[in-house]
Amino acid sequence: MINNELKSRVENDNVLVLERIFDAPRDLVFKMFKEPEHLKHWWGPTGWELPVCHIDFRPGGTWHFCMKCTDQNQGEYYGMESWGKVVYKDIVEPEMITYTDYFSDADGNINETMPSSEIKLEFIDLGDGETKLVNHAEYVSAEALQAVMDMGMLQGITETWNRLEERLNKIK
Structure with a gap:
């Protein structure tokens, strides 16, 4: 049994590093981040869905999405929408994705009042069908x-x- 707990640490006061091991091959884990039909099933916290998910998965391309709270038990968050926009910088399939992550509105306009981040996702093949996902957010x-x-x-x-x-x- 692998230890699949999320590990987090802060570097240089402004970089958050998240790591987790998944019991799935690297190609499949990478695919989860590039195809809307997969992202719609898992992106967002529990009780939130992804009703909008438009991806142009290439350097310079964008991903515009909406997370919506569909769980009535989440009180004031029920019905809330949270829009985001990603601008892809570099993609090395199936090893790495770098992008800038923004808060946005429904039209894809970036919300300059909210913090953006520079993201580097690394997909590390550990062998035996396991993948370590490392997310550097600066x-x-x-x-x-x-x-x-x-x-x-x-x-x-x-x-x-x-x-x-x-x-x-579910799909492996």
């Missing part, structure tokens, strides 16, 4: 990183990656 400042931490980002990414694991287990 923010402009320690304050920007703290702002997203205060929004519950760590809990959200933990739940999101739990959902990714469930999706992987």
